[in-house]
Amino acid sequence: MTEKGKVRVVVVGANGRMGREVVRTVVKDPGLQLVGAVDRSVEKEDVGVVLGLGETGVYFSDKLGETLLKSEADVIIDFTTPNVVRDNIYTSLEYGVRPVVGTTGIPQEDLQAWDRILQDKGIGGLVAPNFAIGAILMMKFAAQAARYLPHVEIIEMHHDQKLDAPSGTAIKTAEMIVKERQRMVQGHPDEEEKLAGARGADFEGMKIHSVRLPGYVAHQEVILGGIGQTLTIRHDSISRESFMPGVAMAAKKVMEFTGLVYGLENLID
Known part of the structure; x- marks a missing residue:
């Protein structure tokens, strides 16, 4: 059930090293709500139970599009690899979900294409090489x-x-x-x-x-x-915890602007 006023987040690569930290951060942050977790290595298990957080009612899935549709997500957070992040982001844009991306090595042409789509849809997205x-x-x-x-x-x-x-x-x-x-x-x-x-x-x-x-x-x-x-x-x-305050900030700030922002420094005064 969606909690009023919270940003609804789906974490992609949720069972990876960075993904696990992101899940913990989203679950603990009062301004965010975990509504989906996508990972190919785990399926149909409660995310909180797998990560030692207790039951969350959110279950791992390996189907991103289906998860975005059912969860009515506002944001996806993706720390996967360059060879899969591209398809993930195009899927999120298809469903009108704002991407927050920590994967590096993304070609400039993809960043430009994502910006055009985000502008057309009137929503924001963020790609940041570093969230610390x-x-x-x-x-x-x-x-x-x-x-x-x-x-x-x-x-x-x-x-x-x-x-x-x-x-x-x-x-x-x-x-x-x-x-x-x-x-x-x-x-x-x-x-x-x-x-x-x-x-x-x-x-x-x-x-x-x-x-x-x-x-x-x-x-x-x-x-x-x-x-x-x-x-x-x-x-x-x-430790990877160093990136988490920036990730949480980005997940909230991305709701406030239109188009693609490259670099977390653009969100800091």
Whole structure:
């Protein structure tokens, strides 16, 4: 039964590592109501029982469209993988359900297409490379600092199961920095890589390096160099709980605007 005044949420990939955290967050948040949970690995079991939250009356399903129709959802939250998120979002748009997406590696053409559909339907959607508030502040501070220290390298470190490199957060950080400084060539003009890729990927003249190791969750350093000084801005997500305040905020804020917003920083003052 729908609770008045609450945003009705379906979590996609609800039995995954991020999905489980999202489910817990939605269940505990007084402004949200869990009305559906989609996952291919579990079916017809109470979500709360599987996750140790007690009975919720919401059961796992492997059919997204059917779940959206029956639940009358307002929002889907999707932290699946790049190879399935595309179909999930087009399904949600077909049913007029607002997407909140944490999956990275989505092509620009898909983002543009989703924006057009959302505009036509008069509803909002959000795609964010990172939902940790501290990470958003790190990106903002780095972009501001690059006005004065334009020589920049980005090092991002993630667990070894992450599929895309560099991370969406690193790319988004670089995009924000580029808005504050022009493209420039860094390092010595005669620099030579003895091993291909040793200097990292090039993005508008700055270098991005990706580390993938067990033990990491999500971490990033932005190192800015100047004459006789360096500035390092670093953010560490120690656990996936770090993303949840941003996810909850996004699920509520997405009800307030039209079209696709890319990046949680656009929802923060």
